[in-house]
Amino acid sequence: xxxxxxxxxxxxxxxxxxxxxxxxxxxxxxxxxxxxxxxxxxxxxxxxxxxxxxxxxxxxxxxxxxxxxxxxxxxxxxxxxxxxxxxxxxxxxxxxxxxxxxxxxxxxxxxxxxxxxxxxxxxxxxxxxxxxxxxxxxxxxxxxxxxxxxxxxxxxxxxxxxxxxxxxxxxxxxxxxxxxxxxxxxxxxxxxxxxxxxxxxxxxxxxxxxxxxxxxxxxxxxxxxxxxxxxxxxxxxxxxxxxxxxxxxxxxxxxxxxxxxxxxxxxxxxxxxxxxxxxxxxxxxxxxxxxxxxxxxxxxxxxxxxxxxxxxxxxxxxxxxxxxxxxxxxxxxxxxxxxxxxxxxxxxxxxxxxxxxxxxxxxxxxxxxxxxxxxxxxxxxxxxxxxxxxxxxxxxxxxxxxxxxxxxxxxxxxxxxxxxxxxxxxxxxxxxxxxxxxxxxxxxxxxxxxxxxxxxxxxxxxxxxxxxxxxxxxxxxxxxxxxxxxxxxxxxxxxxxxxxxxxxxxxxxxxxxxxxxxxxxxxxxxxxxxxxxxxxxxxxxx
Amino acid sequence: xxxxxxxxxxxxxxxxxxxxxxxxxxxxxxxxxxxxxxxxxxxxxxxxxxxxxxxxxxxxxxxxxxxxxxxxxxxxxxxxxxxxxxxxxxxxxxxxxxxxxxxxxxxxxxxxxxxxxxxxxxxxxxxxxxxxxxxxxxxxxxxxxxxxxxxxxxxxxxxxxxxxxxxxxxxxxxxxxxxxxxxxxxxxxxxxxxxxxxxxxxxxxxxxxxxxxxxxxxxxxxxxxxxxx
Numbered sequence: 181x182x183x184x185x186x187x188x189x190x191x192x193x194x195x196x197x198x199x200x201x202x203x204x205x206x207x208x209x210x211x212x213x214x215x216x217x218x219x220x221x222x223x224x225x226x227x228x229x230x231x232x233x234x235x236x237x238x239x240x241x242x243x244x245x246x247x248x249x250x251x252x253x254x255x256x257x258x259x260x261x262x263x264x265x266x267x268x269x270x271x272x273x274x275x276x277x278x279x280x281x282x283x284x285x286x287x288x289x290x291x292x293x294x295x296x297x298x299x300x301x302x303x304x305x306x307x308x309x310x311x312x313x314x315x316x317x318x319x320x321x322x323x324x325x326x327x328x329x330x331x332x333x334x335x336x337x338x339x340x341x342x343x344x345x346x347x348x349x350x351x352x353x354x355x356x357x358x359x360x361x362x363x364x365x366x367x368x369x370x371x372x373x374x375x376x377x378x379x380x381x382x383x384x385x386x387x388x389x390x391x392x393x394x395x396x397x398x399x400x401x402x403x404x405x406x407x408x409x410x411x412x413x414x415x416x417x418x419x420x421x422x423x424x425x426x427x428x429x430x431x432x433x434x435x436x437x438x439x440x441x442x443x444x445x446x447x448x449x450x451x452x453x454x455x456x457x458x459x460x461x462x463x464x465x466x467x468x469x470x471x472x473x474x475x476x477x478x479x480x481x482x483x484x485x486x487x488x489x490x491x492x493x494x495x496x497x498x499x500x501x502x503x504x505x506x507x508x509x510x511x512x513x514x515x516x517x518x519x520x521x522x523x524x525x526x527x528x529x530x531x532x533x534x535x536x537x538x539x540x541x542x543x544x545x546x547x548x549x550x551x552x553x554x555x556x557x558x559x560x561x562x563x564x565x566x567x568x569x570x571x572x573x574x575x576x577x578x579x580x581x582x583x584x585x586x587x588x589x590x591x592x593x594x595x596x597x598x599x600x601x602x603x604x605x606x607x608x609x610x611x612x613x614x615x616x617x618x619x620x621x622x623x624x625x626x627x628x629x630x631x632x633x634x635x636x637x638x639x640x641x642x643x644x645x646x647x648x649x650x651x652x653x654x655x656x657x658x659x660x661x662x663x664x665x666x667x668x669x670x671x672x673x674x675x676x677x678x679x680x681x682x683x684x685x686x687x688x689x690x691x692x693x694x695x696x697x698x699x700x701x702x703x704x705x706x707x708x709x710x711x712x713x714x715x716x717x718x719x720x721x722x
Numbered sequence: 723x724x725x726x727x728x729x730x731x732x733x734x735x736x737x738x739x740x741x742x743x744x745x746x747x748x749x750x751x752x753x754x755x756x757x758x759x760x761x762x763x764x765x766x767x768x769x770x771x772x773x774x775x776x777x778x779x780x781x782x783x784x785x786x787x788x789x790x791x792x793x794x795x796x797x798x799x800x801x802x803x804x805x806x807x808x809x810x811x812x813x814x815x816x817x818x819x820x821x822x823x824x825x826x827x828x829x830x831x832x833x834x835x836x837x838x839x840x841x842x843x844x845x846x847x848x849x850x851x852x853x854x855x856x857x858x859x860x861x862x863x864x865x866x867x868x869x870x871x872x873x874x875x876x877x878x879x880x881x882x883x884x885x886x887x888x889x890x891x892x893x894x895x896x897x898x899x900x901x902x903x904x905x906x907x908x909x910x911x912x913x914x915x916x917x918x919x920x921x922x923x924x925x926x927x928x929x930x931x932x933x934x935x936x937x938x939x940x941x942x943x944x945x946x947x948x949x950x951x
Contacts, residue, residue: 571820
């Protein structure tokens with residue numbers, strides 16, 4: 181079983197790549213070699229044939245040869261032909277008579293008067309034409325050129341045959357082919373070597389992974405990327421989007437499909453965010469509060485480096501409120517547990533008291549004690565809801581009131597607060613954002629205060645032509661260095677990261693509604709933010 | 723005249739019975755039913771179409787506040803008096819945002835509940851009387867539902883003596899002040915000074931303008947209203 185598994189396991193990518201290249205290289209060199217060998221052989225044969233023919237013709241027209249053939253004078257022919265043979269590279273020269281019998285053969289072993297072999301004398305002897313033939317002659321297979329010998333009257337009286345043994349031609353051919361073969365072998369070796377380098381290089385670029393492993397890895401990474409709860413955006417050096425996951429698309433409320441987004445400039449998708457305007461020399465940044473399309477987020481930015489070169493950036497972000505909620509929950513769970521223990525203890529005491537009072541029949545006292553439990557909260561609720569004529573603002577203020585209590589602060593409502601109806605210049609959510617952010621700001625500024633300075637005073641009034649929102653704290657005040665830029669995005673006093681966006685939002689909403697926001701020092705310390713917004717737009721009544 | 727139907731949503735049977743007993747004393751309330759769970763409450767709202775809901779937040783099968791998110795709830799003229807524990811102010815704030823008619827903190831003060839019921843009766847009557855709703859009536863109903871019964875709210879907290887001292891600060895022709903300068907002069911907190919100054923603006927004794935002062939930051943300046951000509 182193990183055996184079979186071992187066999188069925190596919191070859192590694194590198195080996196397959198190498199084998200493929202090797203196969204192609206071998207086939208190509210083989211074809212080239214075969215073709216050139218054949219071509220060269222054919223050319224050589226043709227050349228040799230032509231050479232034999234030319235020599236035969238030249239010899240056949242020599243007057244001495246014609247005379248000697250006429251007289252069947254073998255000795256004289258020998259004297260003429262042997263020196264010629266010495267000058268030529270032909271294997272043999274034969275002169276025959278009109279009947280095709282040897283008059284002379286340069287090989288002495290052939291007897292004069294014996295018939296010529298090959299049966300190729302018909303054309304020269306009977307039709308008087310020169311030919312080239314490949315025939316097996318007296319001495320073996322050879323290429324021959326045959327030319328007729330004519331008497332003065334034109335009658336064919338004999339034949340001259342010049343021959344080259346094929347074995348000799350093949351030796352020539354091989355001697356020409358050897359360098360070509362060597363060259364081909366050299367090329368083959370070079371090809372093998374580069375194929376090996378190529379496949380190894382690819383393997384290294386693929387980090388030693390097989391293609392199907394890479395495909396699986398890519399799918400897995402895609403799934404991970406899409407399923408991350410954080411928003412993740414990848415951009416290249418030019419700030420073009422190269423990747424964005426589902427969480428990011430949802431949070432930014434992008435309507436485009438995931439496949440359409442890459443290639444867009446990030447600046448056009450999320451305008452006006454200095455955090456995203458990256459320069460190659462910028463360092464990585466972590467956990468900063470920024471505004472992505474009206475969404476407050478905590479974002480981090482990390483450069484992608486490959487081979488020491490910056491390739492782009494990855495930006496990951498979470499909703500700011502998510503993080504707030506989480507950290508708040510974590511820090512409060514322990515406090516709740518402690519509080520519960522205390523409350524239970526108090527509760528038992530309280531029930532003992534009631535039981536005692538009932539025992540002595542002090543019923544009025546029992547009623548009073550029970551009512552006092554809900555009285556304070558009931559009064560806060562009734563005061564807030566009777567003062568502010570908008571459900572949403574009431575809800576917000578009650579929430580903030582108890583939030584302040586949890587933080588050990590006190591939210592006071594200035595006497596004479598009143599709000600009939602929110603002006604329609606902004607939406608309810610925007611008004612809530614103004615009030616909520618100013619209060620959060622004040623809460624935070626008051627956190628480190630001494631016990632007597634832990635009040636925040638809120639005044640909201642719409643009695644005159646303007647809606648006035650004033651929030652006064654007795655906190656640390658505003659650093660004069662920051663005062664000028666207080667409402668710019670991302671400007672924050674060091675400890676209070678809330679300032680970064682909150683005040684920017686407040687001021688942009690107030691501006692949108694045509695109002696003014698002023699910042700003053702409180703007496704004796706702290707800050708007062710005052711917002712004055714006309715109930716109707718200024719240009720309506722101007 | 724018995725014409726208002728009430729549904730009490732409360733899982734503690736004895737407490738629910740006491741609530742019911744208390745409500746029945748009021749002659750205007752016709753039928754009083756009790757739903758011990760959220761599911762029962764939903765069914766009974768469908769079947770009985772009560773006018774008023776006495777809604778406890780902690781129920782065995784969910785939170786009372788969930789009813790506010792039901793479509794059935796927002797489609798009807800039904801109103802709810804929300805009852806919640808003092809430790810659960812977040813829910814209370816949410817209930818207010820959803821437009822609860824009233825909210826009562828446990829332990830329930832029956833005097834407070836009586837006030838709330840009386841207010842509902844007035845709201846109900848106004849609603850009945852104004853079948854032809856116009857803007858005036860909408861405002862009136864809105865006030866009855868959501869707001870206090872005190873008509874002169876913005877004069878609340880304005881003392882004649884303090885007001886006079888503030889007006890004195892403007893006795894000179896052309897004198898102008900900020901909330902800060904008045905606060906220092908009269909000895910008030912700045913926010914209180916702001917409140918009095920704005921009261922004077924409302925009564926047209928003063929007028930307010932925004933001045934982009936020395937430091938480039940806006941300031942609100944108050945002047946006498948009668949000396950601009």
